[in-house]
Amino acid sequence: MTRNIPDVQILSFEANPNLLPAINALYAHNGLSDRNTVRNNAVVAGKDAPEAIDFYVRSNFLGSRIFAENNEPETQMVQVGTVQYETLRKDFPHNVLMMDIEGAELDFLRAADLSDVDLVIIELHRKVYHRPGMQECKRAFADQGFILDEVHSKRSVFTYKKQNRIDAE
Numbered sequence: 001m002t003r004n005i006p007d008v009q010i011l012s013f014e015a016n017p018n019l020l021p022a023i024n025a026l027y028a029h030n031g032l033s034d035r036n037t038v039r040n041n042a043v044v045a046g047k048d049a050p051e052a053i054d055f056y057v058r059s060n061f062l063g064s065r066i067f068a069e070n071n072e073p074e075t076q077m078v079q080v081g082t083v084q085y086e087t088l089r090k091d092f093p094h095n096v097l098m099m100d101i102e103g104a105e106l107d108f109l110r111a112a113d114l115s116d117v118d119l120v121i122i123e124l125h126r127k128v129y130h131r132p133g134m135q136e137c138k139r140a141f142a143d144q145g146f147i148l149d150e151v152h153s154k155r156s157v158f159t160y161k162k163q164n165r166i167d168a169e
Contacts (some may be wrong), residue, residue, distance in 0.1 A: 015080045017080075021130075052081050052082060073158050100123040103129075118162045
């Protein structure tokens, strides 16, 4: 996105501390370090959100997540500081949100004010949420004026746009 959209700034949050060197090296390799930033935090929403979370790092980074599963000997638990979404909204105004927070999306959606956001791209894990959780995610988006963009949604990655934005297109 940074290469194709002039003046865009990207702020990313990655809970797995082992990935930060590779992410920063990729930004540097592509000459994007001045407009892309990554922080080793987890974004949370709600008054009761914790100041830190447990994050379970697996040897295969694709399996790292915020919850442990039984019989995972290759998992290392690390504490990750959190950033309140309300603070983030003020410090880094944005209208697009991309989320892949490994099973914590629903907790985030229950409490986050997305009134300034026009577009959300989110990975939702059906095996984590099952049918009731997936329906609650849909309701959370609908309650904030979003509708599913079926054309740009594939498998477990969903695109939600503000209703008035789709009507204007």
